[in-house]
């Protein structure tokens with residue numbers, strides 16, 4: 001029997017054929033759910049790169065409810081990059097009260113100064129240029145490129161990683177396979193710049209925050225369940241069948 005005709009090879013071929021279909025169903029279901037269930041958060045009402053950047057720095061390791069309480073106050077005090085760059089560092093630090101991790105405030109101010117000096121005051125749209133800025137890692141660069149400029153950039157935070165792992169790589173242990181998850185995010189996300197690219201990244205983060213949470217996967221109420229490997233497996237087990245995803 002040739003290697004191509006073994007049952008394992010056949011299963012692998014079928015799974016490769018199904019993967020794009022599952023990705024497109026996942027995307028379609030996710031976007032539809034987000035239109036009716038996405039929260040109306042202040043940073044979702046803007047495409048201003050500075051405002052988006054401030055929100056992304058604040059959201060690193062801080063709960064949404066806390067950021068909501070501080071976001072407008074911070075922007076009223078520092079309405080532009082220029083004001084932030086020129087303010088006394090101690091004052092910026094004090095304005096970060098309630099958010100913790102004060103290193104982010106120092107990095108944000110350093111970033112403002114760098115953008116003024118090296119980019120003519122315009123926050124870059126390009127992921128690599130963003131990553132070169134102080135305090136900006138792979139996730140934040142993708143998030144700013146997407147949420148400010150609607151670029152189809154992958155942005156994998158802990159919520160997104162959990163959803164991708166459960167939906168597409170259920171055998172990857174938590175905390176491993178980061179590169180694989182980034183690749184999957186790049187494949188399943190819309191490939192063209194625009195509002196759909198923006199909505200997709202917001203939606204998958206929202207799903208991880210509200211439905212597919214670290215504490216519990218609410219598969220029974222999940223909009224992407226038919227396109228999710230874990231959700232399908234849970235349903236099969238509940239139905240008393242042994243068919244896997």
Ligand code: SF4
Pocket residue numbers: 163166167211212213217218219220222223224225228229230231232
């Ligand atoms: S079906 Fe379950 S595991 Fe899959 S994304 Fe939804 S909540 Fe998460």
